[in-house]
Amino acid sequence: MNVKYYRGNTKFLVSIDCIIFGFSEGELNLLLFRRKIEPAKGSWSLPGGFIKEHESAEEAASRVLHSLTGLKNLYMEQLKVFTEENRDPGERVMSIAYYALVNVADYDHDLVLENNAHWRNINDLPELIFDHHDMFQVALERLRHKASTEPVGFNLLPEKFTVPQLQSLYEAIYGQRVDKRNFRKKVRTMNFLEKLEEKDKSGSKRGAYLYTFNKELYEQAIHLGFSFTL
Amino acid sequence: MNVKYYRGNTKFLVSIDCIIFGFSEGELNLLLFRRKIEPAKGSWSLPGGFIKEHESAEEAASRVLHSLTGLKNLYMEQLKVFTEENRDPGERVMSIAYYALVNVADYDHDLVLENNAHWRNINDLPELIFDHHDMFQVALERLRHKASTEPVGFNLLPEKFTVPQLQSLYEAIYGQRVDKRNFRKKVRTMNFLEKLEEKDKSGSKRGAYLYTFNKELYEQAIHLGFSFTL
DNA sequence: TCAAAAGTGTTAAGTTTACACCCATGA
DNA sequence: TCATGGGTGTAAACTTAACACTTTTGA
16 A cells, blocks of 8 residues: 555655754753764754654654653744755755744753753854754744744743843844834734733842733734734 | 664655746746646646655756756745645655746746646636645745745746836735836836846837846845845 | 827825933842 | 832834826837
């Protein structure tokens, strides 16, 4: 049955690799780990794994993300397949790159440690195996674009966050400072960002008001012609 | 050698499928063909083919594009891999979608005929096999975005083109009318579009001035901070 | 001579940028 | 009391959108 139609064509190993972004203390980080198998065993690598017989690529990526962070239903997007014949010196493998956004308050720290994984600032990455640095570059560009036009950045923040936190997230994503007053002006136009009574005093003595992202209100706003830009 | 490291993992058939855009007489068209193999033999399909043992996906896509149109070095971009287990009812195949832009003045008409391929208006597509319509949707969105921010549209036009032609191309891509005076104003700011002495009289009695896209000038402009939007 | 497409500018509305001071609080 | 980060508005520059008439020419 399995060779009924397409007999004679070459089959390939296909893996997925994950560019996992996390935001913490004003810095945008990547979750990297020490590769456990040859070739290049022990080198820094993006987390990844082979796609199994009955899995889609998305399922494989979700599985890898879950096994590393303990989290399910992470925000995740396919980026690109890398298919150069010699990209992996061990054997021919095509790899599908995904990027994912993690709220660092949520993940399972012990699991990450067990896996020999570490958060590394995107501006201070170690050398990565194969074409993994290219994958990261594609991911960062995509994240920059996506975060500027869709409310995906909130996946990197806790449920409740302050405006200064949100601003510093965007500064980390874009790699440049943004004007506080102009930023807040834009936030004020987003009435799907609900201001709470509560303040977060962790960042300052005065404390900053907490906000939440309301998905329903966001969808209403979009429906009424609102277009997200930050 | 070939099973040194990754032994035991499942291998997959991997194909590429091409969404080939062509622009002619104010309409944006797709090059489709009648599938020659089972399953779904005879149904409308995107052109595609399996990736061969020593090929990258790009090389496979170039090969398929060349065999169908006689053209090399077409503008081409990877879109997305489709990996759902049952996307192809014949057997499990992962397929990498590429879109390509063809100047319809250039391609080999006989070759297209031989291959049983036909240009079909994007607003009047027949039913396509498998997930090929999804692939088209992704391609159209990407083309819209890309054409609005980078000068890729010129790949759909002959070397020399008129402003009304360029405008009608953009109207076809976006699926909506644009204001003539505002459009020309923007074109005037693009000094990498060189106005020639010649006129094209095919579209009107009066004739419209021909222009060419000058890549060197474009790159200079970009270097000086110009940002393309149309 | 007239139908059909090419070509041309101005104004109002909206968006983006730049910029400086007061407030609240815990140490 | 003071150092630290939170919070606020306005004006100028620029960009976008809307809109109507004249020109050229072959049939």
